[in-house]
Amino acid sequence: xxxxxxxxxxxxxxxxxxxxxxxxxxxxxxxxxxxxxxxxxxxxxxxxxxxxxxxxxxxxxxxxxxxxxxxxxxxxxxxxxxxxxxxxxxxxxxxxxxxxxxxxxxxxxxxx
Amino acid sequence: xxxxxxxxxxxxxxxxxxxxxxxxxxxxxxxxxxxxxxxxxxxxxxxxxxxxxxxxxxxxxxxxxxxxxxxxxxxxxxxxxxxxxxxxxxxxxxxxxxxxxxxxxxxxxxxxxxx
Numbered sequence: 606x607x608x609x610x611x612x613x614x615x616x617x618x619x620x621x622x623x624x625x626x627x628x629x630x631x632x633x634x635x636x637x638x639x640x641x642x643x644x645x646x647x648x649x650x651x652x653x654x655x656x657x658x659x660x661x662x663x664x665x666x667x668x669x670x671x672x673x674x675x676x677x678x679x680x681x682x683x684x685x686x687x688x689x690x691x692x693x694x695x696x697x698x699x700x701x702x703x704x705x706x707x708x709x710x711x712x713x714x715x716x717x
Numbered sequence: 718x719x720x721x722x723x724x725x726x727x728x729x730x731x732x733x734x735x736x737x738x739x740x741x742x743x744x745x746x747x748x749x750x751x752x753x754x755x756x757x758x759x760x761x762x763x764x765x766x767x768x769x770x771x772x773x774x775x776x777x778x779x780x781x782x783x784x785x786x787x788x789x790x791x792x793x794x795x796x797x798x799x800x801x802x803x804x805x806x807x808x809x810x811x812x813x814x815x816x817x818x819x820x821x822x823x824x825x826x827x828x829x830x831x832x
Binding site (some may be wrong): 609611613637639641646647648649650651654656693695700702704705706707708709710 | 820825
């Protein structure tokens, strides 16, 4: 079993839809959970950063962490064509200087 | 925020040659930098941790004699792919944590194509 599992997609939705992206993990030591957005041939950019369990909201984005189930989610409301990208979940046991373990990434396509 | 740059953004080379990729933290000092490799439709895989003034730490399965890392200053780490072969063709990305921040800041990546 891989440490982090993420459905690669692609996930195709119409503009305005609510998008749900998910990852599961097996390492109970993970405490910090991140979602990155990566456009084609570009480096990842951080979207959401969450410590331990709970929800975090930032504009159209909501991140949820359920450590008891080892399951994290990213919700995107009112999706836009500009949201079309690959979304990577990442996690680490400690912050900042700790190594990150990434999911494979889910490709999202939002059609106008 | 913080900015990390990489140079070159893209390189094409012949098999057997060596290629150097630079990773720079532009507006902060980075005692640690991470090097990742990403194959098409695959995740970022950590290759090594670069530490300023000391030897890099390589992940299992990564050949340290093939992927030479030098962290010569607090703002620059270099990855040299020696005797590159077509199977080394990949997207190489660096990241750096910034003191006082929880996150790592990623560079834009370098696409290496070995013919």
